[in-house]
Amino acid sequence: MRRRFFRDGERPRNDYDEPRSEVLTFLASCRRIFWGLAAFSGLSNLLMLTGSFFMLQVYDRVLPSRSVPTLLALVVLAIVLYLFQGGLDLVRNRIGVRIGRYFDERIGGRVFDALVRLPLKTRGDGDGLQPLRDLDQVRSFLSGGGPTALLDLPWMPIYLGVCFLFHFWIGVTALVGGIVLIALTILTELKTQGPAKAFSRLGVVRNALAAEGRRNAEVLQAMGMRGQAARRWQDANSKYLEAHERASDIAQGLGGVSRVFRSILQSAVLAVGAILVINQESTAGIIIAGSILTARALAPVDIAIANWKGFVSARQAGRRLDHLLKLLPVEEAPLALPAPTKSVVVENLHVAAPGSERQILGDVSFELHGGQAVGVIGPSGSGKSTLARALVGVWPRLRGRIKLDNAALEQWSAEALGKHIGYLPQDVELFDGSIAKNISRFDPQARAGDVLKAAEAAGVHDLVLSLPDGYGTEIGEGGVSLSVGQRQRIGLARALYGEPFLVVLDEPSSNLDADGELALNTAIASVRARGGVVVVIAHRPRALESVDRVMVVAEGRLQAFGPKQEILNKVLRTPVPLNVVAANSGDGRWTAR
Template identity: 55%
Template sequence: MRFQSANNNVRQIKGVFAGCAVAFIGVGLMSALVNILYLTGSLFMMEVYDRVLPSRSLPTLLALFAIVVALYVFQGLFDAVRGRLLVRISDRLDQVLSSRVYDAVIGLQVRLPVSGAQAQPLRDLDTIRSFLSGSGPTALFDLPWLPFYIAICFAFHFWLGVTALAGAAILTMFTLMTELVSKRPVEETARHASARNRLIESTRRNADIIAVMGMTPPLRERWQVDNRAYGRGQRTASDIASGFGVASKVLRMLLQSGILAVGAWLVINEQATPGIIIAGSILSARALAPVDLAIANWKGFIAARQSRRRLEKTLALLPDAAMRMDLPAPRSLLSVERVGVIPPEAAEPVLQDVAFTLASGSALGVIGASGSGKSSLARLLVGLWRPLKGSVRLDGATLDQWPAEALARHIGYMPQAIELLDGTIAENIASFDPQASSEKIIAAARSANS
């Protein structure tokens, strides 16, 4: 069942994108219309140079300009719709996964209370959303149209097409090099950021002990080591991305000038018209603009891809409570069967071969020195931790067979550290149950005060 639940969690992320297939098709359609309408400027320039100027016809110029205005309006509308669709896709991702991510944050805190990685799923979801709603996907949808523009350059003249194709090949090579060179620095940056966040979070939680024990200077130095490593990794990744980005811009401008030079040579040899020079230059620039934009957004693309993989692994580790069947309320027996447990991020077990049985109406007191495992046993009995071996059963059913919300209705738990959650006193008493009545809340408060 756990294996099936893990697969369901992974499929849930993939299902979000599959469920947005219609929206992605819409984005692709809008991209097609936008890229076709991008021909407007170059064709208008060609008509002005080859038709309007030789004929000196103002009605032709006005008619062409009116058409251009209408086409640019449609281009802007289609581009806006494309951007709105991508934002809706990112919102859909958030709507489907936000509840699971929230559960994952709690699950990580329960299973790895000192890891400092509790908020990582939320950061991963935000990273994916930011990339989807940014300009990166737009560049990826525009990239397949590069051959279309190059084909038009070939239609104008063979040598214009060859020049544009050479520039596209060089920039494509730059894109691949960006992927190969920047992948490792981005991964290293993410790793150092995680280490830095873990240390600062553990420092925050144990600030009183650190201050009293005089551990601030060494811990500050350790944090600075991680912080400097994070800064170096981020700087390296940014330098690579910006370096390739600048190089691609320079090459794109050089290619545009090269198209003009080749076009001028063709005009001098009476193999092309002046309008083709301008149109070819504009088309080549437009053809390579998505490559330039893709290189600029490659760092975000890699980060989003890593966040998706990390989120899939995290959700796969945490079972989906919705997959569990709600069992009848336990009535007669709690049995602990030779359980052993190793606390999260510990190397040695604190409990071994603990076994006892409690029937309905019975009570058990556990005493022992600090660190003997009393809190660990309590966490086992309420299902916060899973036993390394053995099992804890209620009326014959192991605790992991119960949904957490259902189990909470039958088990009370008082942790060592008490803190009110963000809300009213009444909401805290009612465990934030919106269906809780005022009478029950008041009765619980009076019972606690008696």
Template identity: 50%
Template sequence: MGVARGLSEERSELRAALSRCRTALIGVGVLSTALNVLLLGGSIYMMLVYDMVLPSRSVPTLLGLLLMVAIVYVFQSVLEVIRSRMLAGIAASLDAQMRGRVYDLVHRLSLRRASDGDGTQPISDLDQIRNFLVGSGPAALIDLPWLFFFIGVLFLFHPWLGVTALAGGLILIGLTFATDRLSRRPTAAATMLGATRATLAQTVRRDAETVHALGMRRRAAAGWDEISRHFLAAQQRLTEVSGTLGSASKIFRQFLQSGVLTVGALLVIEGKASGGVIFAGSFLTARALAPVDLAIANWRSFITARQGWARLSDMLRALPAEPARIALPPPRLRLAVEHLTLIPPGAEAPSVVDASFVLEAGQAVGVIGPSASGKSSLVRGLVGVWAPARGAVRIDGATLDQWASDDLGRHIGYLPQSVSLMDGSVAQNIARFDPAASPDAIIAAAHQARLHELILRLPHGYETQVGRGGEALSAGQRQRVALARALYGDPFLVVLDEPNSNLDTEGEAALAAAILQVRARGGIVVLVAHRPSALRSVDLVLLMQDARVQAFAPRDEVLKRVSGRAGALPAAGHPPLEDA
């Protein structure tokens, strides 16, 4: 409970998840109480040895006391193991409750934010919280308030012993708060620079071929060196703060132990305390102040976990879990776009402005226009990748946010402009990694993309591993597999963004046939085209320019309008669209 309060006072999903471990947290508190009471055993044993055994020279008494303190230490070690395992169980429970939500958060954040920064930060934050809970930091923080209990026992020995320990304890607590205050800024800087450094490393790794071919290795290395120097400087500042204050705390605690011993000696000289009180008081002071040293030593991980808790709570609050939705019937009628305006993540200017059109079942539209006219942005809005800034996209009357995302995905086939496959087999990629996918459905999708024969020529057929991002396949093969993935399950809406950019003549013929099959079964196709040949299978054309829909009409009518208008033509080097 104390750890939870230290991490955050705000009500959040994380606190709700932690509260479900209430019984375990109460158990940790009870065990901590027993452990700290048992810590008195060593001090009492020392006092009795000096005050009873030595004056009486009684060996049986000494052995009896030894047996009792041994039992105390055994119980103490057992309870310590149980407490550490309970804390590990709490950490595992928190991770089990939140990891699915955190993964969903990473996915949704990647759709709504610019690509800068570390996109896996929520996962790192949850890892930091879990690692803190399984470490020695929580136990130290839980034991820290017991400092005043032990100081109270010292007051029972003699008020001056209590006053000495209390003064030293307050100084150590002041060092703890100073550690907290001075560690916050360098910890935050190190975390931010670490994320930037990780992002840079991912970028260089992803674009390694380009960096090598264009002679950019030294410049990339210079950028890496610069950010690494700042990162290491922040780490060094953090180490200096925590190391300096940690050393000061440790040395002062040793001095305070000697100070208590000195005060006890003076009391014995004056006849106000027994000899056993000297050593018992010194031993008890050391045990009482040990959690302070441990807390300062773990303060860096505590700060990191607390910042991760706050950061993750803010993200979870900004993107709450999707509510349960009534399952809508499969769409079969139309796609309606109503005054749709889209703003790319991280941008201020819209890339699509006030777009409106309607497609009925069995229709296919080719989206054309110059570069940066908003074509790819439009299709991202149609499949729900980007949420509308204004307006709506409706399928059979329901806006996309009225569908559960997984339910909607079954009715959408999407082939993005930049094709990437997931690490797995060809069959798994075509089936969208559905564990319940039937072989017949997978093969049917491959046949629609005219990919079946090509797959059979791969080393292991449908079980061929595509590698990370599909690197084991050629660009054309990746695009064909991604097309089959888009067609899997006979989705109602099929959206293809430049699907023929890496296709040969055979691949383009397969694409045209697939579009005609979708139309024949009553589906809708939206096709972004830069090559005129792709438009042979559509009956409508939508022309975009300057982020707006300039025309939406039958194919031949729009093509006649754009004839001779270079600004509305697709990429240079292709024949005029009307030749299609």
């Protein structure tokens, strides 16, 4: 039974608990910081009264008394308070920037991990980098003036209260203005929700089309499809720009209305103050101070309206991040298991593609022991690559189990399991970096001897040495500086790095020449010799030279499994129902006979 230890303040959760929002959990963990930020905002807002009271004292005390010393004392006091306010604002802004960075440091790793795992959980449609953009959006809002504007809003009633202390009608005028501006804020929220969502959704479509075009640049160029691709992107971009215009027009239009109304309101306060002075119900100082204070009282609402677009975008980004992180929660590290050395057992395996319930491969059961290698043959679309992906744990199982030494794959963490598995997919993807780093799987503790051993096992050592910088050769994004065959052979060395127990090779000879095929069979034989298990998805007969078992897969089912010669002889005698058959040495393909 697996035990889990909890940190202070963390409660145990049962399987029926709703997954917690990691974004909200982060914000809750920062509550002391936010309280501190609120305290700084409170002091700063109190000090913003300096201008109003300075004007009040100048008009009501200094000018009637003509006292220069009083004026100098007020000026010095005001300067000190302004400097103190400036220091508070500087600290407040720096706190905001650090909250944004802290958010990125706490959530960024989880977002990247979920981003990498997402294609293994869903179909992977849309813009794959949207979670990183959402992370940037939330961090930018936390680092900018958004939280400050929200923390300033509670001070609006206090400013209005001071306006009422100046005079009842000045307070009423400011209150009416505040109600109108709050109504504009609510209207901004309601009006921008739809366009903001459409803007975000169309941005995903637009970026996905751009990434698709970049990924298929050779096809677009070779077959004259660039114009069609450009038109598709322009159509999506036009809809994106229209949504952006609608969202911006609403936010900026209401923001403009807010600014105009503030100007009118400030003049209205002066007019009300003038009437009060004429009726000898107030002083000239209160007119000026009330005007300044009214503007200050309504400034948070105006700033909130100006930042509302960013607030809505950050809120939507946070919700998308929450959805992503709930879909792909933190993987608990199970108890470390000993390295597998004995067997690979598949029991009643049924497999579907990520994000789909439609079965692609079903009812597969077999067992392989250390030192054995199986070649998997069958027609295209029969489920061979699906089997390979299931064996290495990257495609979901609907039912059944895959076990290494009687331990099911789910009993291993992905990092621990990866050390015991070597995988060469059909489409080999290398990473930007040196050949040595790619072979070593970017292991920071990689030893040169292990890299050389993997390269020699894959028969790629001499090929690497022939390159300009040998193992230090930088291959660029996706291994662009290498040929397809070279990438496949480097990928094979990566699969063999660390001498994994289970090695799964999906059409490993598809881009290899005769020397490459010889090196492949030597590598398979070396894995068998050290007691490992090899699974080879084969479309070419030479890939089966070093295997001792053959598996026939057709129509998503395991049709035959056993010793190589026995299965091949059986397949040769089987009429077309299996729809597969033995190798035709003339064209190197598996053809029906």
